[in-house]
Amino acid sequence: MSSTTDHRSGPHGTAVSVDGSGPLRRSIEVEYWVVDEEGRLVEPGGLVGTTEGAEREFVEPILEVKTTPCETTAELRGELYERLETVLRRADELGKGLVPLATPMSEEVIGELDGERTRIQNRVVGDDFRYVRHCAGTHIHVEQRPGREIDQLNALVAADPALALANTSPYFDGRRLAAGARSKLYRRMAYDDVPHQGGLWRYADDTREWSRRLERRFEEFVTAAVNAGVDRTAVESNFDPESAVWTPVQLRECFSTVEWRSPDNALPSEVLRLADDVAGFVERLDGAELRIEGETGRATEETVVLPEFDAVLRYVDAAIEEGLESEDVRSYLDRMGFDVDAYSPVTHDIDGRESISPEEARELRLEHAERLERDVRGAERRSAREAPSLRERTD
Structure with a gap:
């Protein structure tokens, strides 16, 4: 007898079950x-x-490395390290x-x-x-x-x-700015006069509301550009x-993903750990009740409770500053299910002085x-040790 489970064609050609089964694909841009x-x-x-996914960014001294959507952590790790x-x-x-x-x-x-876009x-x-030009980060896409x-x-x-799990620099222009200098530059300084473009948006009720927000923000952006002398x-x-829009969390219709743009760049091993944890957090929704209430938040196998948005903003501010x-x-x-002790953000290692010289x-x-090179070479050596021998492959 054929299965009665309804399946639809998911992003990137993946079969996605409407009941939430199947692997949750994820990809990285760093x-x-x-x-x-x-x-x-x-x-x-x-x-x-030099490899697929190695591309220019809009600032001169940055290289972006992207992966394709991957179903498993092992697949994502292998592709990122290989590239x-x-x-x-x-x-x-x-x-x-x-x-x-x-x-x-x-x-x-x-x-x-x-x-033209940059202009x-x-x-x-x-x-x-100019503050945006000093920022290098990571984008994590979840299907x-x-x-x-x-x-x-x-x-x-x-x-x-x-984002606090991957803070990698407290400095900007030779002075200490915050534990997460990039996030402060991007959210508090670059887009301060157009906060709807770069700030975190409130929870949405449904996809129609999200679409309406995008349309309003786009019209605001067009109006601001026209007022600045740009042809509509x-x-x-x-x-x-x-x-x-450059809000840190977005629904991406063109990729059929939810994108989280908040983390700093970091060692590949740290980026992969964070991507895995974020995908795991989202996967909890498949079998859990979701509620928004209170100020503390928690995630269990049965229930995911999101704090009220104003409470989230307070946690975000502390994540950036401290x-x-x-x-x-x-x-x-920790309450939301992240293994905080597994992370060692670089920003806390290099912090401790109010200024830093060019040298x-x-x-x-x-x-x-x-450190990045050792991280990648170490992964290559681990893969070689874990790979089956010729005899094992042919037995």
Whole structure:
């Protein structure tokens, strides 16, 4: 007898069960600063295109490495490390390295690539757009469950304080800014005058409400651009409602994912751990009741309770300003099911001074570029040890 379970075609050709069964695919986009052998920021040049998913970003000294959607942690780990290994082999030839720190730390002039989208954003945001040029982060995409998209979105809004698990730089322009300097630059400084574009949005009731929000924000963006002297046609030909917002948690119709854009860049092993934990948190929704109430939040196998939005914002603020040194943040993430003790955010290792010189910043970049290389090489050696021998493969 044939199964009566209703299946639909999911994103990327995956069969997704309407009842929430099946693997929840996830993918990663991570940005790394590129440096030369002296720790100076340089363009990626020949690193671009060395492997699938190795691409330019809009600022000159950043290389972005992307994965495809993967069903398992092992698949995601293998793909990310394989692509980074290919990039690093070419980087060795060119005398370059990849730096897993969220900001350049010292005072730097960061150039950007010519492009109409960037030109328009500069006109809309103004001088504050320079703060965005100093930010390198990680985007985690989780596959949408049909009928549960808004629950997934709201869960990731509540999980936003988990950005503290991957804070990697407290410095900007040579001075201490916050435990999560990148998040403060992006949310509090770059988009301060257009907070709907870059800030965390409140929970949504349904996909229709989400679509209405996007339309309103897009019209606000178009109006701001026109007021700044940009032709409306130019704006509408380069942006649409989905691509004209930079809020940290988004429903992405074009990818059929829920995207979390909050984490800093970090070592690949840390990025993978966080992606796995975030996907696991979202997967809890498959068999749990979801409620929004109170200020504490908790997640069990039976129930996921999201705090009221204003409480989430307080946890987010503490995650940015204090990181895991905030006991409130640690307790909150623990209640929500994150293994806080498994993480060692770099920001707390390099924090402790109010200013940092260009020479110190270059030394730190080189040190952490070496850490990234060891992380990738170590994964390669582990994979080789775990791989079956020829005899095992042919028996």
